[in-house]
Amino acid sequence: MGTRRWAGAGRGRVVVALAVVTAGVLLFHRLVPGSVGSLLESFLVWSGVVVVVLLGVALLRRSRGALVALVLPAGAWAYAFGGLVLPEGEPEAGAYGLVVVQHNVSDENPDPEGTARALVAAGPDLVALEELVPPALAGYEKALASAYPYRAVRGTVGLWSRHPLTGVRPVDIRPRGISGPWDRGLRAVARTPGGDVAVYVAHLPSVRVGAGGLASARRDESARRLGAALAAEEVGPVILLGDLNGTVEDRGLAPLTSRMEPAGRGLALSFPAAFPVARIDQVMARSATVGRIRTLPATGSDHLPVLARVTLR
Numbered sequence: 001m002g003t004r005r006w007a008g009a010g011r012g013r014v015v016v017a018l019a020v021v022t023a024g025v026l027l028f029h030r031l032v033p034g035s036v037g038s039l040l041e042s043f044l045v046w047s048g049v050v051v052v053v054l055l056g057v058a059l060l061r062r063s064r065g066a067l068v069a070l071v072l073p074a075g076a077w078a079y080a081f082g083g084l085v086l087p088e089g090e091p092e093a094g095a096y097g098l099v100v101v102q103h104n105v106s107d108e109n110p111d112p113e114g115t116a117r118a119l120v121a122a123g124p125d126l127v128a129l130e131e132l133v134p135p136a137l138a139g140y141e142k143a144l145a146s147a148y149p150y151r152a153v154r155g156t157v158g159l160w161s162r163h164p165l166t167g168v169r170p171v172d173i174r175p176r177g178i179s180g181p182w183d184r185g186l187r188a189v190a191r192t193p194g195g196d197v198a199v200y201v202a203h204l205p206s207v208r209v210g211a212g213g214l215a216s217a218r219r220d221e222s223a224r225r226l227g228a229a230l231a232a233e234e235v236g237p238v239i240l241l242g243d244l245n246g247t248v249e250d251r252g253l254a255p256l257t258s259r260m261e262p263a264g265r266g267l268a269l270s271f272p273a274a275f276p277v278a279r280i281d282q283v284m285a286r287s288a289t290v291g292r293i294r295t296l297p298a299t300g301s302d303h304l305p306v307l308a309r310v311t312l313r
Contacts, residue, residue, distance in 0.1 A: 012067075022050050044249050097291075098197070100308055101307050102128045102283055103305035104303040105131055105140070148160035154170045154183050155183020156183065157242075169187055175221040184202065185226060197312065216252050223256055237288040248284075271304070273303055289313065291308055293306055
């Protein structure tokens with residue numbers, strides 16, 4: 001029985017073509033216009049799965065040309081996302097850090113107190129929650145009170161802290177066309193042993209995925225308003241915690257990602273909790289470094305909590 005020989009590009013020409021297309025998408029996704037481009041960017045990290053599948057096909061086909069072509073998308077993916085899967089370096093000696101948790105707890109959460117206890121068990125210094133509704137708020141307050149004596153709640157967003165909070169105020173991120181109560185942003189200053197830190201908690205409007213891409217106009221407008229508030233912040237460092245209804249690659253969040261540094265390590269896919277496909281729950285910072293971000297076990301929410309250490313510079 002003879003040994004199957006490796007072939008040139010001819011046997012794997014389909015894999016070669018798909019490899020080139022995948023690399024093009026990774027490198028030039030900003031050229032895809034409008035909401036289609038925004039949708040593409042939301043799931044761009046999954047192009048790594050495409051590369052792995054194509055690698056398997058190339059090996060089965062024993063095509064040298066296909067393997068060579070796969071260097072293009074593999075390199076492009078590594079350039080865009082490789083840092084997320086690398087080990088985290090040691091924090092700078094003597095640098096002060098805060099452990100933070102961000103969680104959209106869901107307005108339909110059947111167990112607010114159990115959710116709060118799970119977050120307390122992770123030992124964060126700051127806990128940011130969204131979709132707080134009056135019937136459930138008392139449960140969160142009760143379960144968080146002993147570990148977090150300082151809190152600020154505005155509308156449906158809240159911040160619990162081990163450190164005193166001052167300068168608490170709402171942040172108006174309401175997009176045009178929304179009437180009635182809509183308080184989904186707050187700002188506070190946490191007086192930590194490492195110095196004062198401005199902390200923002202925000203819940204941007206949801207988006208809808210359709211055949212034409214993302215219906216994200218309200219989310220994008222709210223992001224611009226939040227970006228303007230962050231630009232005007234005079235206290236530093238600054239930490240942003242929130243359900244931003246977008247990944248950091250999504251161009252709609254550019255008013256935030258152009259001003260704030262997202263997590264440099266960790267994928268932490270947070271939504272939907274049953275089968276996470278994207279991280280829309282974010283931890284970002286200015287004049288501080290966000291370390292590895294990771295998810296915590298599922299609660300009664302349709303989002304997973306995310307946790308990160310923020311080191312002050």
